[in-house]
Amino acid sequence: MRINEAIRIPKVFLIDGSGVQLGEMLTSEALLLAKEQVLDLVEVSPKANPPVCRIMDYGKHLYQQSKQIRVAKAKQKKVEIKGVRIGLRTDSHDLEFKKAQSDKFLKQGDKVKIDIVLKGREKAHQDLARKNLQDFVAGITAPYKIEDPIKRFPGGFNVTIAPTEATTE
Numbered sequence: 001m002r003i004n005e006a007i008r009i010p011k012v013f014l015i016d017g018s019g020v021q022l023g024e025m026l027t028s029e030a031l032l033l034a035k036e037q038v039l040d041l042v043e044v045s046p047k048a049n050p051p052v053c054r055i056m057d058y059g060k061h062l063y064q065q066s067k068q069i070r071v072a073k074a075k076q077k078k079v080e081i082k083g084v085r086i087g088l089r090t091d092s093h094d095l096e097f098k099k100a101q102s103d104k105f106l107k108q109g110d111k112v113k114i115d116i117v118l119k120g121r122e123k124a125h126q127d128l129a130r131k132n133l134q135d136f137v138a139g140i141t142a143p144y145k146i147e148d149p150i151k152r153f154p155g156g157f158n159v160t161i162a163p164t165e166a167t168t169e
Contacts, residue, residue: 002043012053106142118156
């Protein structure tokens with residue numbers, strides 16, 4: 001936003017501090033009106049023809065904007081991505097434990113990235129690893145949606161799941 005002397009357009013459409021439209025006038029006249037009221041002339045809509053300027057306390061305006069941003073940031077839900085790693089030879093009890101962990105993460109409203117890590121000669125059995133990952137994801141009881149489908153990465157496969165909207169409420 002341009003303020004006071006930074007506004008170099010010859011004519012502007014002026015709005016008073018109380019919101020009353022004063023109409024088109026020379027920028028120098030608008031600047032004099034603002035100075036008489038001990039306020040600033042602020043360009044609020046530079047793309048309009050002529051540009052729209054408002055008489056206001058610019059410092060107070062900046063403070064109100066920063067306050068609104070802080071309030072919006074505080075209300076924002078921060079979503080974390082939790083990670084669960086399994087292997088091709090992970091025991092069934094460990095898989096059940098990791099499924100329970102994934103359920104807990106989804107119920108808390110977090111996304112879950114599930115990796116199946118292949119080591120050494122296990123890399124030759126990619127079809128088996130993909131099937132194990134699909135079975136693991138299918139066994140999760142909490143409602144979810146697949147955000148990123150199963151993808152290959154150098155050490156194995158991974159998939160990202162997110163809670164459905166009904167879970168986070």
